[in-house]
Amino acid sequence: MNRGVSWFNVTMLILGFVFLYAPIALLILFSFNAGKLVSVWSGFSTKWYGELLYNEQILQAAWVSLKIASINATAATILGTLTAFALNRFGRFRGRTLFTGMATAPLVMPDVITGLATLLLFVGIGWARGMSTITIAHITFSLAFVAVIVRARIASLDMSLEEAAMDLGARPLKTFIVIVVPLLAPALVSGWLLAFTLSLDDLVIASFVAGPGASTLPMVVFSKVRLGVSPEINALGTIIVLVVTICIVIAATVFQRQERRRAIDDQMAQRG
Amino acid sequence: MKNGRFGISGRTLAVAAPYLWLLVFFLAPFAIVLKLSFAEPLIAQPPYSAVFEWTGGLLPRFTGNFENYAFLLSDDLYINAYLNSIQIALFSTLLCLAIGYPMAYGIARAPGAWRNALLMLVILPFWTSFLIRVYAWIGILKNNGILNNVLIGLGIIDEPLDILHNHFSVYLGIVYSYLPFMILPLYANLARMDESLLEAAADLGCRPWKTFVSVTLPLSLPGIVAGSMLVFIPAVGEFVIPELLGGPDTLMIGKILWNEFFQNRDWPVASAVAIAMLVLLVIPIVIFQHYQGKEAGDVK
Numbered sequence: 026m027n028r029g030v031s032w033f034n035v036t037m038l039i040l041g042f043v044f045l046y047a048p049i050a051l052l053i054l055f056s057f058n059a060g061k062l063v064s065v066w067s068g069f070s071t072k073w074y075g076e077l078l079y080n081e082q083i084l085q086a087a088w089v090s091l092k093i094a095s096i097n098a099t100a101a102t103i104l105g106t107l108t109a110f111a112l113n114r115f116g117r118f119r120g121r122t123l124f125t126g127m128a129t130a131p132l133v134m135p136d137v138i139t140g141l142a143t144l145l146l147f148v149g150i151g152w153a154r155g156m157s158t159i160t161i162a163h164i165t166f167s168l169a170f171v172a173v174i175v176r177a178r179i180a181s182l183d184m185s186l187e188e189a190a191m192d193l194g195a196r197p198l199k200t201f202i203v204i205v206v207p208l209l210a211p212a213l214v215s216g217w218l219l220a221f222t223l224s225l226d227d228l229v230i231a232s233f234v235a236g237p238g239a240s241t242l243p244m245v246v247f248s249k250v251r252l253g254v255s256p257e258i259n260a261l262g263t264i265i266v267l268v269v270t271i272c273i274v275i276a277a278t279v280f281q282r283q284e285r286r287r288a289i290d291d292q293m294a295q296r297g
Numbered sequence: 298m299k300n301g302r303f304g305i306s307g308r309t310l311a312v313a314a315p316y317l318w319l320l321v322f323f324l325a326p327f328a329i330v331l332k333l334s335f336a337e338p339l340i341a342q343p344p345y346s347a348v349f350e351w352t353g354g355l356l357p358r359f360t361g362n363f364e365n366y367a368f369l370l371s372d373d374l375y376i377n378a379y380l381n382s383i384q385i386a387l388f389s390t391l392l393c394l395a396i397g398y399p400m401a402y403g404i405a406r407a408p409g410a411w412r413n414a415l416l417m418l419v420i421l422p423f424w425t426s427f428l429i430r431v432y433a434w435i436g437i438l439k440n441n442g443i444l445n446n447v448l449i450g451l452g453i454i455d456e457p458l459d460i461l462h463n464h465f466s467v468y469l470g471i472v473y474s475y476l477p478f479m480i481l482p483l484y485a486n487l488a489r490m491d492e493s494l495l496e497a498a499a500d501l502g503c504r505p506w507k508t509f510v511s512v513t514l515p516l517s518l519p520g521i522v523a524g525s526m527l528v529f530i531p532a533v534g535e536f537v538i539p540e541l542l543g544g545p546d547t548l549m550i551g552k553i554l555w556n557e558f559f560q561n562r563d564w565p566v567a568s569a570v571a572i573a574m575l576v577l578l579v580i581p582i583v584i585f586q587h588y589q590g591k592e593a594g595d596v597k
Contacts, residue, residue: 034399034402038415041399044396044473045418045419045422045476046418046422048433049430049433064441104314104318107311107314107315115308127320129590130582131323132527133582135531135533135534135574135578137554137571138571141330141571143322143326145333145564146321146322165322168315168319229537233558246428246429251541254436258429262426262433265426266425270425273417
């Protein structure tokens with residue numbers, strides 16, 4: 026396997042990762058800057074984190090965002106999983122082409138178009154704008170991302186276990202809950218986490234559909250960033266980066282361990 | 298899942314829920330955008346005129362017009378923004394490909410233990426706040442920013458470089474934000490590639506470079522297309538990056554749409570801009586779906 030890696034690849038990898046991580050590293054570094062500038066170092070301080078704790082506007086927006094993100098992630102995981110099954114396991118059905126199109130277009134559709142379109146729907150049917158409209162708009166694009174993750178997992182799984190359960194007389198619903206869901210667990214968890222972060226991250230769609238009442242965290246951050254850089258935003262960014270990193274690393278480690286155990290089980294089973 | 302008690306009805310239900318959801322909240326809105334693009338702005342609630350009127354007949358009468366589109370075509374601002382967006386998205390996609398391909402290749406050929414870690418490093422920025430990562434570049438690029446301070450401190454330049462609020466910073470921002478979208482599908486493709494084909498080429502005396510050009514590259518075409526579409530399509534409609542990193546002359550269609558809606562409050566023109574953008578993106582989106590379907594194991 027090692028044969029194909031040349032000095033050129035290694036250099037590109039190193040440069041690429043420096044490019045990807047240098048801005049994040051500098052962001053974190055300057056969140057501990059004592060001064061108000063985010064480009065001139067004037068001593069170590071954690072005061073910006075302290076100020077963040079007293080910023081009512083940011084705290085409130087963060088709370089709104091977290092609520093939306095968790096409802097969104099849960100609904101998107103359910104709908105996205107159903108979508109994945111419909112596309113990968115159900116064969117042909119009427120309207121499949123349209124369904125495939127609707128389930129993949131949100132992956133690439135520019136946010137400004139989705140945002141405007143969804144808003145016009147809510148205005149058209151007279152739905153009061155606020156948290157509910159943001160959540161609905163988020164579920165719509167998040168479910169497409171969940172479907173991609175779950176589809177990849179379904180495609181890579183050996184479904185003979187499912188067939189065996191059915192052969193042994195398990196009903197479809199029971200088979201699904203006892204056999205399929207545990208096998209899909211890694212995809213369901215990563216799908217949920219991805220939907221959660223996508224929602225937490227969205228500025229454009231939320232801005233269109235929010236209406237005057239609800240402000241999400243990215244909307245507040247954006248209005249502050251427009252006025253210029255501030256170490257407080259650096260501190261907030263650092264917290265987001267750390268929380269996300271910790272969640273992903275934990276999820277990945279748990280699943281790698283699980284996969285390894287499953288691989289060992291499989292070997293044992295084959296040896297009989 | 299065919300024969301059980303819940304068989305047919307369970308299946309139908311499983312398809313119907315996401316199907317209806319997407320019909321109502323994804324497809325129907327586009328029909329409304331299309332309709333509204335033929336309306337006239339009004340100072341009212343909602344701020345646009347009716348496009349169809351019931352006049353007692355069987356079908357409603359179409360009372361809209363094409364003035365919004367005529368307006369877009371008559372004003373250089375919109376045409377320039379349109380062409381500019383295509384150009385910026387296209388070059389950013391090529392830059393992402395040039396940087397992303399060697400990285401994806403390196404990860405796919407890395408020793409097993411390294412591979413997961415490297416892949417994780419690509420995925421992580423993709424999960425962390427996009428807005429915050431774009432914001433981080435402002436502090437680096439601005440006049441008294443980190444980069445200029447370092448370069449002046451090292452004595453390489455005397456005057457700060459103007460590297461924020463122009464085309465350069467927009468390119469940088471797009472390539473930076475969308476690079477993981479290029480690497481992931483490329484990696485997925487390259488990692489699956491049949492090693493024996495490469496060995497066969499080498500056995501037959503093919504030089505590594507030649508093997509790459511005539512075997513690896515053509516085989517990775519689906520990955521290249523998927524990655525390029527994942528970068529190009531959203532980049533055309535990008536708003537946050539030109540808004541935060543671009544200057545007054547960085548016209549992009551996403552920013553125009555935003556301004557029409559939020560500043561001019563002209564919903565019909567904003568809708569016409571959205572439709573114009575969709576017309577441009579329909580073909581790339583169809584190409585993307587084709588390759589995405591293949592990758593995801595579509596039943597054909």
